[in-house]
Amino acid sequence: MIVLISGPNGSGKSALAEHLISTASSKLVYIATMISRNSDNIERIEKHRIRREPMNFRTIEEPYDLSKAVPFINKCDSVLLEDLSNLLANVIFEKNGSDEDILQQIKFLEAHASRLYIVTISGLDRSEYTGETSSYIKMLNSLNQKVSECATVHIELCNGKPHYTKGEPSDVI
Numbered sequence: 001m002i003v004l005i006s007g008p009n010g011s012g013k014s015a016l017a018e019h020l021i022s023t024a025s026s027k028l029v030y031i032a033t034m035i036s037r038n039s040d041n042i043e044r045i046e047k048h049r050i051r052r053e054p055m056n057f058r059t060i061e062e063p064y065d066l067s068k069a070v071p072f073i074n075k076c077d078s079v080l081l082e083d084l085s086n087l088l089a090n091v092i093f094e095k096n097g098s099d100e101d102i103l104q105q106i107k108f109l110e111a112h113a114s115r116l117y118i119v120t121i122s123g124l125d126r127s128e129y130t131g132e133t134s135s136y137i138k139m140l141n142s143l144n145q146k147v148s149e150c151a152t153v154h155i156e157l158c159n160g161k162p163h164y165t166k167g168e169p170s171d172v173i
Contacts, residue, residue: 001115002106003172004147006122007157013119014048016155016162017080020172021117022055025078029113030057031069033087048082063090064097066105070112079113081106084120084147088140093132099143106147120144122156 091097126137153167
């Protein structure tokens with residue numbers, strides 16, 4: 001089962017995902033995809049670590065290939081992928097991969113976990129950008145749509161409030 005949580009930067013996606021997964025399960029795995037490249041990244045990573053510390057997540061840092069996390073996941077685990085937009089950027093800009101590569105990795109990961117919660121950025125308008133950034137946003141929007149189609153539940157954060165575009169609140173508990 002996939003639960004997709006999407007919304008703009010700073011909308012509370014991660015906090016909502018952490019709350020939902022910790023309510024639904026006690027066997028929690030966190031797959032971290034952000035690479036600490038600058039002080040902003042380091043600050044964001046630390047903020048997330050502190051917030052999820054009392055939830056007892058097992059953390060797997062894997063910025064490129066979700067299949068490398070599978071040996072450390074049990075079928076009874078609920079997995080939080082934080083986040084799809086970082087993973088896509090890492091894969092396409094550093095590994096010359098594609099959104100299709102990531103979609104296959106997600107399907108593989110889903111088959112090895114009880115539930116898979118995925119956080120992603122949405123609502124980006126590629127017309128505001130050019131070149132690689134515009135191409136990345138087009139690919140991210142496409143990947144978000146494909147993951148939404150595979151998901152049982154899709155929650156879009158709008159003005160800080162969860163809106164279920166697919167599924168119901170009772171589906172995530």
